[in-house]
Amino acid sequence: MEKHYTDSQVKGVSTGTTVLAVIFDGGVVIGSDSRASIGGEYISSKTINKVIQVHDRIFCCIAGSLADAQAVTKAAKFHLSFHSVQMESPPLVIAAASVLKELCYNNKDELQAGFITAGWDRKKGPQVYVVALGGMLVSQSVTIGGSGSTYIHGYVDAKYKPNMTREECLQFATNALALAMGRDNVSGGVAHLVVITEGGVEHVVVPGNKLPKFHDE
Amino acid sequence: MAAAASMMPHFSQQISSKNDLVPDWASQEVSTGTTIMAVEYEGGVVIGADSRTTTGAYIANRVTDKLTPIHDRIFCCRSGSAADTQAIAEVVAYQLGFHSIELDEPPLVETAANLFRASCYRYREELTAGILVAGWDRRNGGQVFCVPIGGMLVRQPVAVGGSGSSYIYGFMDSNYKPGLSKDQCLELTAAALSLAMERDGSSGGVVRLASISEAGVERRVILGNQLPKFSTH
Numbered sequence: 493m494e495k496h497y498t499d500s501q502v503k504g505v506s507t508g509t510t511v512l513a514v515i516f517d518g519g520v521v522i523g524s525d526s527r528a529s530i531g532g533e534y535i536s537s538k539t540i541n542k543v544i545q546v547h548d549r550i551f552c553c554i555a556g557s558l559a560d561a562q563a564v565t566k567a568a569k570f571h572l573s574f575h576s577v578q579m580e581s582p583p584l585v586i587a588a589a590s591v592l593k594e595l596c597y598n599n600k601d602e603l604q605a606g607f608i609t610a611g612w613d614r615k616k617g618p619q620v621y622v623v624a625l626g627g628m629l630v631s632q633s634v635t636i637g638g639s640g641s642t643y644i645h646g647y648v649d650a651k652y653k654p655n656m657t658r659e660e661c662l663q664f665a666t667n668a669l670a671l672a673m674g675r676d677n678v679s680g681g682v683a684h685l686v687v688i689t690e691g692g693v694e695h696v697v698v699p700g701n702k703l704p705k706f707h708d709e
Numbered sequence: 710m711a712a713a714a715s716m717m718p719h720f721s722q723q724i725s726s727k728n729d730l731v732p733d734w735a736s737q738e739v740s741t742g743t744t745i746m747a748v749e750y751e752g753g754v755v756i757g758a759d760s761r762t763t764t765g766a767y768i769a770n771r772v773t774d775k776l777t778p779i780h781d782r783i784f785c786c787r788s789g790s791a792a793d794t795q796a797i798a799e800v801v802a803y804q805l806g807f808h809s810i811e812l813d814e815p816p817l818v819e820t821a822a823n824l825f826r827a828s829c830y831r832y833r834e835e836l837t838a839g840i841l842v843a844g845w846d847r848r849n850g851g852q853v854f855c856v857p858i859g860g861m862l863v864r865q866p867v868a869v870g871g872s873g874s875s876y877i878y879g880f881m882d883s884n885y886k887p888g889l890s891k892d893q894c895l896e897l898t899a900a901a902l903s904l905a906m907e908r909d910g911s912s913g914g915v916v917r918l919a920s921i922s923e924a925g926v927e928r929r930v931i932l933g934n935q936l937p938k939f940s941t942h
Contacts, residue, residue, distance in 0.1 A: 649904050
């Protein structure tokens with residue numbers, strides 16, 4: 493997902509934000525900060541959860557206009573649960589991502605939201621998909637998004653390696669979020685992380701004072 | 710740098726996009742959309758830059774030298790408009806040379822930085838220049854000063870600048886610590902610049918490095934195929 497500089501000109505509440513998703517050996521970690529702001533001048537919520545569950549083992553993260561994102565995820569949740577009942581099996585992660593993509597692409601002129609979808613399914617295991625602003629759908633093993641992601645492109649490129657352990661991956665995701673929150677004024681608060689594996693789903697919340705500190709803090 | 714880059718081309722893009730006979734690089738200002746970095750270590754400074762100068766989508770110079778000497782032990786790293794930064798650097802080099810002769814001793818890095826700031830602040834409306842001033846002097850050793858667009862002056866142990874710098878703030882925050890050796894600084898700078906060049910379309914080419922200390926200035930170039938590689942998924 494690319495940052496676009498009109499983030500702060502979006503009317504209403506916008507999630508100037510940092511979101512990411514990373515595949516590790518056996519699962520996927522999806523995470524975000526928790527700040528919602530109006531144009532970078534007023535923090536309307538310090539503890540918003542941007543990691544939204546759309547099915548048992550599928551989560552997505554929103555970046556962009558909060559209103560658009562909530563509307564789209566609500567529609568996606570409905571589509572997915574209907575699809576899952578028809579198929580009589582849990583939906584594939586790519587199905588969830590495709591539903592979001594259809595909504596974003598067909599309404600591209602009205603919407604201003606991008607999504608990262610991460611989850612686990614029986615067919616392909618842990619996966620991460622990105623639906624960008626115009627409706628492009630791409631699969632990646634690690635992806636970052638939101639306004640704060642600009643500052644951690646270098647860190648993620650340097651530090652990511654495939655097949656990390658769960659602990660390494662959590663540490664990597666926490667560090668990346670902390671670094672982004674340290675530089676982006678519209679990202680902050682706590683770090684919400686969700687670990688999705690075949691066995692289940694675990695929420696990890698790292699409060700602001702427990703985030704890793706770096707040399708100048 | 711992103712702000713500067715989006716300011717200028719706004720109307721010229723409208724002109725050129727309507728007229729295919731005029732390529733966009735013919736109407737764009739020459740810009741050192743760039744990545745520059747400077748780090749202090751015990752006994753000196755390490756500076757580095759990429760080597761790409763663009764006019765719109767055309768790379769006007771792919772082997773630019775953005776590390777410009779201002780005095781024997783003082784360099785500046787230039788980002789922003791190529792014309793503006795070259796002009797300012799020339800003026801400051803003259804002023805500093807004159808001052809140094811009057812003083813009859815090598816000038817301070819802080820003096821050079823203040824001269825840059827004076828020009829950048831006075832002409833802030835006309836200029837687009839983001840400059841890092843780095844060097845060594847007898848009084849305070851290695852120092853890095855940042856003079857961003859607008860004409861602020863601040864000393865920092867490590868500074869980055871240019872359009873590509875946004876991408877490496879996280880990397881820099883996590884990898885820099887005080888007390889690094891010269892070689893560690895060189896490695897850190899080369900790695901950071903490579904990461905930025907990988908992500909920023911306006912940065913690229915080769916990495917130029919220089920280390921400045923009491924002993925003098927050592928320059929080196931890392932070619933494109935010798936740059937550190939990172940796992941890019």
